[in-house]
Amino acid sequence: MNVLRVFLNRVSGLWTKRRMEARMQEELHCHLEMLEQEARQRGESPEEARYAALREFGGVEQTKEICRETRGLPAVEAVLLDVRHAFRGMLRVPGFTLLVVAVLAVGIGASTTVFSILNTLFYKPLAYPHPEQLVMMGEAYTRGQKEGPMAPVRYRDYEEWQRQAQSFDRIVAYRPQGFIVNSGGEPERVRGERVARGYFELLGVRPMLGRGFSAGDHSRGGQPVVVLSEEYWRGALGGRADVIGQTLRLDGSAVTIVGVMPGPLRATLIEGGARMWTPLIPTTAELAYDKGSVSVLARLKPGVALASARSEMAVVSQRLAGEHPDPDRDFTIRVDGLQATLAAAASAPVAKVLIMAVVCLLLISCVNVSSLLLGRATERSKEVALRIAMGADRWRLVRQFLTESLAFALAGGAAGVGLAYLAIGWCSARMGPLMANDGVDGFEIDGRVLGFALIVSVATAVVFGILPSLRGSRVDVSGTLKEGGRGHSGGSRRQRLTGMLVMVEVALSVVLVASGGLLLYSIRQFWRFDWGVPLDHRLTMQATPIERTYDTDGKRRVFYNQLLARARELPGVEAAALVNSMPIHTGAHSMQAKGAAAEPAFAGYRVVSPGYYEAAGLGLRGGVPSLSPIPATARRWRWSANRWQPSCGRARRRLAPGCRWTALGGPWWASRRTCRRVWSGRRSTRSPFRICRSARGPCVCCCAWRAILRRRRRLCGR
Amino acid sequence: MKEGSKADVLQGTLDLMVLKILATMGPLHGYGIAQRVQQVSENMLQLNQGTLYPALLRLEQRGWIDSEWGRSDNNRRARYYSLTAAGQEQLAVEAENWERMAGVITRLLQGT
Numbered sequence: 084m085n086v087l088r089v090f091l092n093r094v095s096g097l098w099t100k101r102r103m104e105a106r107m108q109e110e111l112h113c114h115l116e117m118l119e120q121e122a123r124q125r126g127e128s129p130e131e132a133r134y135a136a137l138r139e140f141g142g143v144e145q146t147k148e149i150c151r152e153t154r155g156l157p158a159v160e161a162v163l164l165d166v167r168h169a170f171r172g173m174l175r176v177p178g179f180t181l182l183v184v185a186v187l188a189v190g191i192g193a194s195t196t197v198f199s200i201l202n203t204l205f206y207k208p209l210a211y212p213h214p215e216q217l218v219m220m221g222e223a224y225t226r227g228q229k230e231g232p233m234a235p236v237r238y239r240d241y242e243e244w245q246r247q248a249q250s251f252d253r254i255v256a257y258r259p260q261g262f263i264v265n266s267g268g269e270p271e272r273v274r275g276e277r278v279a280r281g282y283f284e285l286l287g288v289r290p291m292l293g294r295g296f297s298a299g300d301h302s303r304g305g306q307p308v309v310v311l312s313e314e315y316w317r318g319a320l321g322g323r324a325d326v327i328g329q330t331l332r333l334d335g336s337a338v339t340i341v342g343v344m345p346g347p348l349r350a351t352l353i354e355g356g357a358r359m360w361t362p363l364i365p366t367t368a369e370l371a372y373d374k375g376s377v378s379v380l381a382r383l384k385p386g387v388a389l390a391s392a393r394s395e396m397a398v399v400s401q402r403l404a405g406e407h408p409d410p411d412r413d414f415t416i417r418v419d420g421l422q423a424t425l426a427a428a429a430s431a432p433v434a435k436v437l438i439m440a441v442v443c444l445l446l447i448s449c450v451n452v453s454s455l456l457l458g459r460a461t462e463r464s465k466e467v468a469l470r471i472a473m474g475a476d477r478w479r480l481v482r483q484f485l486t487e488s489l490a491f492a493l494a495g496g497a498a499g500v501g502l503a504y505l506a507i508g509w510c511s512a513r514m515g516p517l518m519a520n521d522g523v524d525g526f527e528i529d530g531r532v533l534g535f536a537l538i539v540s541v542a543t544a545v546v547f548g549i550l551p552s553l554r555g556s557r558v559d560v561s562g563t564l565k566e567g568g569r570g571h572s573g574g575s576r577r578q579r580l581t582g583m584l585v586m587v588e589v590a591l592s593v594v595l596v597a598s599g600g601l602l603l604y605s606i607r608q609f610w611r612f613d614w615g616v617p618l619d620h621r622l623t624m625q626a627t628p629i630e631r632t633y634d635t636d637g638k639r640r641v642f643y644n645q646l647l648a649r650a651r652e653l654p655g656v657e658a659a660a661l662v663n664s665m666p667i668h669t670g671a672h673s674m675q676a677k678g679a680a681a682e683p684a685f686a687g688y689r690v691v692s693p694g695y696y697e698a699a700g701l702g703l704r705g706g707v708p709s710l711s712p713i714p715a716t717a718r719r720w721r722w723s724a725n726r727w728q729p730s731c732g733r734a735r736r737r738l739a740p741g742c743r744w745t746a747l748g749g750p751w752w753a754s755r756r757t758c759r760r761v762w763s764g765r766r767s768t769r770s771p772f773r774i775c776r777s778a779r780g781p782c783v784c785c786c787a788w789r790a791i792l793r794r795r796r797r798l799c800g801r
Numbered sequence: 802m803k804e805g806s807k808a809d810v811l812q813g814t815l816d817l818m819v820l821k822i823l824a825t826m827g828p829l830h831g832y833g834i835a836q837r838v839q840q841v842s843e844n845m846l847q848l849n850q851g852t853l854y855p856a857l858l859r860l861e862q863r864g865w866i867d868s869e870w871g872r873s874d875n876n877r878r879a880r881y882y883s884l885t886a887a888g889q890e891q892l893a894v895e896a897e898n899w900e901r902m903a904g905v906i907t908r909l910l911q912g913t
Binding site: 085088089092093106107109110111113114116117118139140141142143145146149150153154 | 830831832835849850851852854855858859862863864873877878879880
């Protein structure tokens with residue numbers, strides 16, 4: 084208590100310094116005069132009285148000094164003095180200061196921008212209560228020892244998990260889905276999710292208007308309802324308060340709006356942001372569906388560790404496998420923290436390269452500033468020599484130099500944050516609409532980002548300041564002072580040392596510039612990568628027929644055929660075709676080949692309409708694809724040998740497709756030859772695509788069809 | 802000056818002296834306090850009057866004494882120090898401590 088009071092008093096002493104000084108001077112003066120007067124009254128001469136007073140009082144200047152030290156915080160005052168000195172020094176050479184600050188601002192600004200983007204996307208804690216308890220659950224292929232990425236879960240497995248798992252407060256399934264909203268004008272596709280009971284309660288979000296889903300909403304035959312996101316409510320419905328109870332035409336049927344959820348829900352970032360939610364009431368087809376269809380989110384019970392939940396789910400997984408043995412399914416259950424899943428995306432190659440490039444840039448600016456300061460330190464050797472001559476010790480000088488570096492770095496940091504602010508504004512404006520799909524409404528500079536900028540600034544100050552400060556504080560005093568106005572430290576050895584330092588710094592910066600340039604080049608190469616598919620003059624299109632209206636295969640086929648025919652008639656369109664999943668896109672459409680080889684081989688496949696090769700511009704090896712029919716009932720596909728997976732050889736393998744055969748509707752054709760290598764996503768999943776064609780035109784798959792259009796070249800406006 | 806004829810002020814005792822003097826005499830300026838110390842000690846104490854001021858500053862920082870400008874007897878502007886309530890309590894505590902300490906020392910000296 085007392086210590087605190089004394090400390091606060093001392094701190095306040097830093098501000099009331101002038102007043103306190105005046106008070107002390109007057110008080111001591113008064114005291115001395117009184118002593119003098121007393122001595123004079125004793126009969127001493129004025130001069131003697133004066134000496135007597137001083138004798139009795141003791142050292143006046145010492146007393147003042149002790150008082151000053153008691154009053155404030157001497158260490159802080161020294162630092163403040165250093166800071167003031169540093170800023171004065173900066174103002175004395177404005178051009179130099181501007182250069183240094185600009186160089187630092189670029190380095191710090193770039194790293195702050197990148198950090199802020201990564202922070203917004205991956206590291207910012209999820210805005211839910213106890214976000215550390217939130218986990219994603221899914222199934223993962225086990226390929227040998229390696230666990231594959233998380234895949235959707237079968238609905239019935241999800242129900243089993245709910246029954247058996249004890250580690251979780253709640254386990255809730257959801258399924259991303261595009262809804263077609265028809266509110267009078269143009270129908271609009273809106274990203275949404277069908278969610279099982281307790282989804283909002285699991286996340287811990289409360290509706291800002293109306294209510295969430297009730298038990299009745301999830302019962303079969305209940306009144307269809309929808310919950311909107313704040314974003315959709317404000318954007319499409321104008322944020323009217325009276326929307327609750329009104330109806331919206333969703334996928335062709337009237338649905339009652341019961342609530343509005345606040346803000347973008349960032350759990351949905353993984354799947355792409357949802358704008359509206361409807362209750363997930365599985366249809367009989369979905370219940371019977373043999374492939375993963377739902378994603379699963381869960382909240383751990385308080386105090387349950389992720390590891391124990393994982394081991395419990397491993398037991399559940401084994402038990403389920405024992406109950407329903409299926410040799411085609413090599414799955415394990417994967418449980419990952421939601422935040423970790425988000426953060427894992429930050430280790431994407433582009434992010435890594437970006438971080439490295441930014442670090443390079445920062446180091447380049449450090450090295451450059453270091454060289455500049457080194458030059459300045461040499462110029463200032465006279466000043467330093469003078470200060471040493473007057474009794475400053477080495478440590479004091481190093482501190483002075485470091486304070487100056489810090490002042491430069493902080494000024495650079497402030498300018499850098501300003502630059503980052505501009506850069507982020509620019510990024511948000513350009514990427515905002517893209518990011519909005521992912522539930523991110525723009526990048527921002529928050530406390531974490533500012534903290535990051537501060538830490539980076541201080542760190543750079545140490546990095547670029549340490550060498551000049553050590554070098555600058557070592558001066559041959561007598562030599563320098565003797566040289567007079569030249570202000571140059573003599574001695575050939577010393578100059579050689581300085582020369583070497585400059586050489587090292589220049590070499591370092593050349594290396595850094597080269598590596599930074601290479602890294603930026605690799606980022607560029609990421610975008611210019613030859614995916615094996617020409618990306619120019621290609622348009623894509625997606626259309627989902629409403630299930631209610633197009634309820635049979637025949638109707639859907641007519642719809643798609645019409646779509647394709649009309650697309651081909653569009654002016655400027657040269658070719659159009661349908662495909663179940665875009666080239667490059669890593670869809671869930673893969674087949675597992677089972678055969679002689681010990682390791683199962685996976686192959687992605689595409690179901691395409693005639694003319695796909697022309698529309699997509701896939702150059703075929705061996706000219707026209709030779710297609711041979713394979714009856715769907717035989718369930719035997721021919722696996723042609725290809726150059727990219729020699730392990731497959733020419734052996735015949737049984738393919739276990741990702742999609743159910745019947746859902747695809749046969750008969751099917753498989754091409755003997757593969758087309759050019761088409762890359763899919765990351766290098767690790769490079770499986771050559773098999774391109775198959777349906778003889779009867781497009782048929783219904785478990786997914787919506789995509790159209791790919793080729794534009795005529797001269798129409799290229801952009 | 803002969804060794805032992807005048808005692809140095811013991812560490813920490815100056816604070817106690819100042820507190821006690823302010824308690825008995827009421828508000829006083831620095832010179833007044835110094836005079837009082839000399840007077841009570843009958844010049845047995847070696848006191849650099851300057852050392853009084855850091856002590857006063859310390860006591861003020863701790864909130865035991867208060868100070869304000871006032872007029873001295875011969876109408877000179879001077880800073881007057883007075884005891885606060887907290888200072889009163891502190892005086893009691895320190896006086897007790899001192900008596901206990903003095904008692905220990907006395908007993909020790911008598912014992913030999």
